[in-house]
Amino acid sequence: MALDRTVGLDLGGTKLASGVVDPEGSVIWSDQVSSKGYSQEAVIDLLADGIERARSEAPDADHIGVGIPATIDFARGRAISTVNLGLEDLPVRDLLEERTGATVWLDNDGNLAMLAEAVHGAAKGARDAVTLTIGTGIGGGIWLDGKIYRGSTGAGAELGHMVVDFDGPPCQGNCPGRGCVETLASGTAIAREGSEAALANPDSVLGEMIGKSGELTAEQVHRAAVEGDEVAIGVIETAGRYLGAALVSLVNLFEPEVVVVGGGAMAMGELLLGPARQEVRDRALKPMRETPVMPAVLGPDAGMIGAATLARIEAEGRG
Ligand SMILES: [Zn+2]
Incomplete structure (x- = not known):
């Protein structure tokens, strides 16, 4: 039909x-x-x-x-x-x-x-692809042999809860884990780490930005980075490297044709994606280290x- x-x-x-x-x-x-x-x-x-x-x-x-x-x-x-x-x-x-x-x-x-993204977007035509969506949290999906991989009951492919730091920060909501990539590379993580870095570096653009509120948003950290603030750039780069650590595991596990990264945090573009790609090149096995890491196209x-x-x-x- x-x-x-x-x-x-x-x-x-x-x-x-x-x-x-x-x-x-x-x-x-x-x-x-x-x-x-x-x-x-x-x-x-x-x-x-x-x-x-x-x-x-x-x-x-x-x-x-x-x-x-x-x-x-x-x-x-x-x-x-x-x-x-x-x-x-x-x-x-x-x-x-x-x-x-x-x-x-x-x-x-x-x-x-x-x-x-697999049917109409950045992974169109691929039989095997992995997508991460980075916003407040991190969602994801695995396209395996031309189908959604869901696990045994459909709860599977919670890629945001891949552990990239065994003793890392406690995860959000009902996840009992620590150091899930969601806690280290999401918009929430960038806001938290950016706020801490601002308080530790009061003379930076980020430090001036935090003002009385004591808290920054991920968008503010991004804005400071665009203005060239090294502290803000460092915060996003660290998040990008944690994202890259998750991608290293994903490409080693699934050998996808392409990895697609989307979500609101992709407004940060190469500030976030560049360090993630570098981790894949440096740390993934051959030939998976060559896997293209592409921005999502469907917004x-x-x-x-x-x-x-x-x-x-x-x-x-x-x-
Ligand atoms: Zn988690």
């Missing part, structure tokens, strides 16, 4: 993106609403409303993909556990199908951003495009 248009939803910690997407991955219609502070019941209302808005634009689109930042039981369509949204073993797929009458697939947002729509792409692949029976 070849489908014309499918619907994709991408639920994040602060916003829900809904969209109608064509077979080439082009977004025909989309919108965004706030998702901050919603209860478990309200999240289902929010998602059902997002589906209805998209279907009012494309009434023929009754195959829906939904990405959420959670560990997922893919076969049963359940969200098992989330860091930001307070969902706990919730049958999201069944609740949405009851509410909307559409056919729904549920997956992890990192898997779906990866799927979008903030990747998760939504990936969700719509999942619905298409599953409905067409290629999944």
